[in-house]
Amino acid sequence: MTCFDRSDVGLLLLRLGTGGVLAAHGAQKLFGWFGGGGVAGTGQFMESVGYAPGKASATAAGLAEAGGGALLALGLATPAAGAAAAGAMAGASAVHVPNGFFAQSGGYEHAASLGLTAAGIAVAGPGRLSLDHLLGHTANRDWMVPVALAVTAAATLVVVGARTRRVRRAAEGEQDPLFEE
Template sequence: MGCCVNRTDLGLLALRTAVGGVLFAHGTQKLFGWFGGGGLEGTAQGMEAMGFKPGGQSALAAGLGEAGGGALLIAGLATPVAGPVVAGTMVGAAAVHFPHGFFVTKGGYEYPALLGVCGLSLGIAGPGRLSLDQLTGHRLNRPWLGVLAFGAAAFGAFSVVCKRERGLRDAAARAMEGEPE
């Protein structure tokens, strides 16, 4: 394998490991409370406060999207699926930060957007030769899987963000009318 590895393969490995590692860490914070995270219960409360309801399902979906997508990226396995899963998950995160503008220093969506675009780009580019996709003969690295995963992730992200926005608008309207939530 050493003679066939080139700079592109090494670059893809480095990018997959960095992006996947960050996502995996954030996902395990949500799922298990690792690395100072809140675990499912704490994350569910946070999700509810951000307008994602039900919070428990939202916490589980976000944690699995981040940890699962991140692990798949690190391994270079099912890469055309992992990329859109990561991107779709990050759309939800970016929606929370969108009202604060672009830059993360102001609470903006820069960071989740970058992670999502990196994940999607890796899904499109493929994992390179230093990957489990390569070792498995690319059984799970098929263009049609990427198209299917992208469609499902886009639909899921759109649905979740729209549901959250409707809920936030309804809560704001009730608050203006003086009704309890």
């Protein structure tokens, strides 16, 4: 008899797939790997879509994606990893919402799918084929799930809200107070 069941294998596959994709996107932002812009190029893009300051925004998004993705893939600190990745994907979704749902039109489909999967893994747990399980779930306690998701939700609301106000001011031709001289 094996100590693993179908759900453990399924969670492993979800963690590896989602975590791997997130980590690769984070590596694009942080290091310029896989055709990415690195912090400088991603920072310029972040500023162009309303996230400022750009380099700090690129670094935060890159760390949430690369770190959250790697930790999800390993099944380590799963509540925090899933929450961080979900928050980053909520920020990405905000950029793509004006383009509708489908990714082929530049919509938020891909970011939302990654974010919801990461949040789902945070809630479900990593399964027994994980470092969290191997380490006795010291960084994967039940109370950590709502705390990690709530803290991330609050931070995401602040960041996306500031971006929304910045984009709205730019559309109305107003100067952003962050960049006033």
